[in-house]
Amino acid sequence: VNRTYAIIGTGAVGALYGAWLARAGHDVHFLARSDYEHIRAHGLAVDSVKGSFVLPHVNVYADASAMPKCDVVAITLKTTENRILPEVLPHVVKDNGAVLVMQNGLGYEERAAAIVGTGPTVMGVLCFVCSNKTGPGSISHLDFGHITICQYTGNGTPAGITAAMKDIAGDFEKAGVTVALAPDLSIARWKKLVWNVPYNGLSVVLNAATDELMKNPHSRDLVKRLMQEVCRGAAACGHPVEDAFIEEMLSYTDSMTPYQTSMKIDFERRRPMEVDSIFGAPLEAAKKAGADLPLLSMLYEELKYLDAKNLTPAFHP
């Protein structure tokens, strides 16, 4: 079978992975908004450390109702745009298809499952990638790119490694993407937050790229303390992350090409930041489980302030 893909959100993540899948021979259908006209005329341009390429002709849509039903639907929107999903998903996913939640935060697989019902399989796909949209239809891929796939079960138990996960993994691998399969979505989601919370948050509050945060001893210490808090939250929620993972994430970032996080770029372009999904959701989950996370809650409040101010018309950062 040559599975068809729908990419819901043609940004830094969706355009990159979608272009790789299309280049590998899949039938890929992109939903775009602001870039629609440009992509229809010029396709997608990927400037990548793993090899740059252009796809001059892609299937692009401004309206989901014009898209075909696909085997696999990848949600690659910013979570701040998720309000369109109840309208979009039922149009694009086959009953026996799969929905890949390629977003940050907690709880989005559950929401996708509530929209598409019990037919399609819902998976969380965690993207470890440094990529930025540099212009209409243009993506710059700076570093990494591997993904972790987990299956959503609906009852909080780990799915294990399923055949459906392996099928999707095969497609991505053939497209050049390194894939890990993980049995427990909740643990994988918390692990992703171990990186996202400190770097996305502090990059905005301190106006810093990843290497700057790692170089200064005070910000580096703060990164680590935030990671420890996320791990405390994960443990309180019953999804323990091993201690060694923190050092692993610090080394991973030390080795990373200096990177402007997506949240920092959103802030600079005066777009809504994913404060609720990356900070609000884990805080709330930890609170329900009885864990107080003071540093995370401070970062959350700082970001809520900056987000509100940033979206006020008169303000220029």
Add this chain to the structure above:
Amino acid sequence: VNRTYAIIGTGAVGALYGAWLARAGHDVHFLARSDYEHIRAHGLAVDSVKGSFVLPHVNVYADASAMPKCDVVAITLKTTENRILPEVLPHVVKDNGAVLVMQNGLGYEERAAAIVGTGPTVMGVLCFVCSNKTGPGSISHLDFGHITICQYTGNGTPAGITAAMKDIAGDFEKAGVTVALAPDLSIARWKKLVWNVPYNGLSVVLNAATDELMKNPHSRDLVKRLMQEVCRGAAACGHPVEDAFIEEMLSYTDSMTPYQTSMKIDFERRRPMEVDSIFGAPLEAAKKAGADLPLLSMLYEELKYLDAKNLTPAFHP
């Protein structure tokens, strides 16, 4: 007696109070650095909500060794400039004189006492004033201006209300300043931090004036939680601040003319910020007393990062 005054640091605080004392008939001697030539030629200009005035001729010095010994020496430097004090203070204070520490933070009376010895009386003077230096020799006084005077005892016990405190209070009152006398310097210093910690710190990290911090519910909540932590630190160190004081400081700030804190102005002008005196010192004191203050320590680390970056030649905020 008509006491003579030395003002060590002719900035937003020193120039304002010194000008008021000079206008009231005291012999006031100002130590200035960058403004010296301008003040020698043009004097001091105070643009004040309580009445603007100019002192065309003031006693100004670029070098402390040229200053006469005075009855009262007011230290109005930024604490980041305190390294000059061992050289300056012995020249300017009479043996039976008084040293007024008109600075923020903890521990500066002790350091002043260590320099001047047991002859002069050392006092902490807490300034509740919104004032900014707007140019060479020019001060803008926006709001408030009252001070609290406490005497340093050297052994940590409260001094009570002394005759020396009343003498100094009389001079300031005659100069139009509202004065409170407080028996316990340590409690007064911690109470001052209840305001300084949240507003100075968050004004820099969130690039916000006081009214903006009070208007947004998230930053307002963060202000309050930081105040609660400062009170926990004060209590742990044996200097308890009454609970009602937090609400009092919130109301005080609600009533305040929107204000750019001195720390924010230092940051914008790329001058060193008083991070160690306002954040480092109370953190260290609380830690010694066994109290963990996570929000304060996070704010400290954020500010240490920003201060280091801000003072790096290539950086422009």
